Amino acid sequence: MKRVSIVTVNFNQQKITEDLLRSLTEVNTYPDLEIIVVDNGSKENFVPEWQIRYPAVKFIRSELNTGFAGGNNIGLKKATGEYYFLINNDTEVTPDLIERLVRTLDENPEIGVVSPKIHYFDQPGILQYAGYTQMNYYTARNSCIGQFEEDNGQYDSLTGPTGYAHGAAMMLSREAVGKAGLMGENYFLYYEELDWCERIRKAGYEIHVNMQALIYHKESVSVGKKSTLKEFFMNRNRILFIRKNTSFAKFSIFCIYFLLLVVPRNLISYIKNRETKFIPFFFKAITWHFSNSVDSKNLGYPVKF
Structure with missing residues (x-):
């Protein structure tokens, strides 16, 4: 039996993370787990309390918010399992x-x-993810298969190769990560798992979805359904990925x-929906590329948000 290192990142969400820990200890039936929680610069340090309440869990405190990629990379560097299972703290597992x-x-191998397969936590039976289509590199567009549809098993035959893994839940082999390297931390948030999948594929491995495995996801708990943070990094990183x-x-x-x-479509949408506050962040996302290389560590957005 292979040891699995669970890595999850917490940012200002004590209860959400505790719900995940309860799910992993009370619902999950796989015995050989190493659970690693990275507290990614939360305003309040929950780690001392957690270490008392959950002695079997490994907690790591980062004083800085290093983003999705950086937080997971901190955990991966401490992981000892043969397989790594990266899951969002706003997920809950099935047995x-x-x-x-x-x-x-x-x-x-x-x-x-x-x-x-991913279902929405608040709407069990509704799909969030049943795989991804391949990326169109001319438009930086691809599709999440099955999203918002009722799951009647219509995509179960898709078990096998897929365009990309989903960042909310992805299990990797230690060997693949060793060859491809860790996630690109200059993405900070969004597109980092797509970029990682590209590098893992180039290292000679396949990307799969298992439609017989199911997890529940409380989408956008960390960032909010729409925010200046999300608008900035979604647009900056879309360009960066290409x-x-x-x-x-x-x-x-x-x-x-x-x-x-x-550009014109987004501007029209911002104005029509009275979301003009997003306009400067949209242009900031674009102009970031005029003065930064693809490996630049300058995020272009304050990390203390």
Whole structure:
């Protein structure tokens, strides 16, 4: 039996993280787990209290908010398992979830990453994720399969290769991470798992979804359904992903598409919906690329938010 290191990141959400810990200890049936919780610069340090309440869990406190990638990387560096299971703290597991994902990796060593089917926590039976389509590198668009649909098993046959894993829940082999490296921390939030999947694929591994494994996700608890933070990083990182993962020719075509279609569309949407506060953050996301390389550690947004 392979040891699985669970890595999750907390940011100002004590109860949400405790709900996940309860789920992992009371609902999960897979026995050989190492649970690592990274507190990612929360205003209040919950770690001393947690260490008393959950002595079997490994807690790591970061004084700085290092983002989704940075927080998970902190945990991965301390993980000892043969498999790593990165899950959002706003998820709750089903009993055989981990066992099914482990079996997938055990039986298919060519797989580097596998994600489960994801349902919305507040709407059990409604799909959030049943895999991703491949990326269109000219438009930086792809689709999340099945999202918002009632799950009647219509996508269960998709178990197997998929475009990308889902950042809310993805199990990886230690070997694949060793070859591909950790997540790119300069994404900070959004697109980092897509970029990671690209590097894992280039390292010779496949990306899969297991539609027989299920997890529940309380989407957007951390960031909110819409915020200046989300608008900035979604747009900045969309461009960054294409810059890092395509040829100059494809990136040039993407820039024309973004300038002629995305910019006017977004501006019209902001004005129509009376969300003009997002406009400066949208342009800031674009102009960041004029003065920063793809590996720049300058996030362009204050990390204390």
